[in-house]
Amino acid sequence: MAVVAEEYYGHDEAGIRTAALCTESAVDAGAVPNASRRIKLIRERKVNSSAWRNIRLAFLPEGYPNSVTPDYLPFQTWDTLQGLSTYIRSMLSTQALLTGIGVGQNTASVLGATFQWFLRDFTGMLGGILFTLFKGSNLDSNAKQWRLTADFMNDIGMVLDLLSPMFPSVFVFMLCMGSLSRSITGVASGATRAALTQHFALRQNAADVSAKEGSQETLATMVGMLVGMLVARITSGHVLAIWGCFLILTAFHMYANYRAVSCLCLTSLNRERVSILLKAFVSSDKVLTPRQVAQREQILPLPFISFWNKWSVKTGGRYDRLIKFGVRLSSVDFGPREVHAGSWKCVHLCRSPQARDIG
Structure with missing residues (x-):
């Protein structure tokens, strides 16, 4: 039976x-x-x-969509599109670099081209080490901002590569500066990708999520290289056409990156998210959800964020700078009143006789 x-x-x-x-x-x-x-x-x-x-x-993690967060698919869609535009532009910038080094010219020296390429790679490696030294510990907490910063620096590097053949006297310098920009991109993008992979993985499947992201990137690379070769062949010798395609693709690249980062709904706390939570709680006694915090979070590249933070503190917009954690309850001025000082609202708590200090 x-x-x-x-x-x-x-x-x-x-x-x-x-x-x-x-x-x-x-x-x-x-x-x-x-x-x-x-x-x-x-x-x-x-x-x-x-x-x-x-x-x-x-191309998708095992158990999708239940094995990843809801923001996985929209982020990966925009991330793949921005990667596609990057690989198309890389063919144009590589063509310009090879022209500047002297490929195809009878006067070109193999030793000279090798030395220029060596300086380019050496500068990039050194820049990556120095960037990791000074900013490596800050990449996890500001994954969104550093992700945009990485792509912004990549765009700068490609612009320098494309401009370098036009200025033969400073060609090597521009070559090295472009490599330096891309080294920052490599470190910041790789580190933030690891942080985002941990965020996406809901079933301790970070390795699977990372592997499938690699498959998606490989497919985007293959398609981008094929399209890039076609674009490079069509625009070869036409400076205006090259720059027109490059600028259009760069604008789309930054837009796609902005949309990708805007899709993220991170649940970890950093200074920016704590400031948003505290500001909303002090003003309305409400605790925002991660989605609400994500909608209010500044996701501009880091240089613009630094300027925003300095201006926001001066205008009273940064609550995390004025709240101290880990203090004893006995040091708090309790009372039945509520004090309003300008735009600040200080709510006094009632302490029971049984309360005691912790820590």
Whole structure:
């Protein structure tokens, strides 16, 4: 006799229907209480779903969408689009670099080109080490801002590469500065990607999320290189056409990056999010949700954020600078009144006789 104990309808990534069967021996279970029993699993796969299943397994984490946060898909969509524009532009900038080094010219020296390329790589490596030294510990807490900063620096590097052949006297200097900008991009982008991967992974599947992100980036790279080769061939020798395509793609690149970062709804706290939470709580006694905080958070690149923070403190917009954590309750001035000082609202708490200091 076979009895269906449980049945699961396949909503997983593989589209598999699973049935758990509890089977008893031929002896009547009522007559022989200790009759042997077995559990048998039957799995049925939909034949026509294998192609779509393989695509999902190649580019989406296992268990999607339940294994990642809701902001995963919109972020990855915009991130793939910005990556596509980057690889198309990289073909244009690489073409300009090779022209500046002297590829195709009879007067070009192999040793000279090798030395210029060495200086370029050496400057980039040194810049990456120095950037990690001074800013490495700040990348996790400001992942959104550093992500935009990384792409902004990448755009600067590509602009310098594209401009360098026009200024032969400072070609090597511009070559090195472009490499320096891209080294900052590499460090900041890689570090923030690791932080975002931890955010997306809901089932301790950070490795799977990272691997599938790599597949998506590889596909974008392949398509971008093919389209970039076509664009480079069409615009070869036409300076205005090259710059027109480059500027249009750069504008789209920054827009796509802004949209990607705007989709993020991070649940970790940093100074900016704490300031938003405290400001809302002091003004309205409400605790904002992560989505509400994300909508109010400044996501401009870091240089603009620094200026904003300095201006905001002067105008009374930064509550985290004026609130001190870890103080004893005995040091708080309790009372039944409420003090209003300008735009600040200080609410006094009532302390019970049983209250005591902690820490």
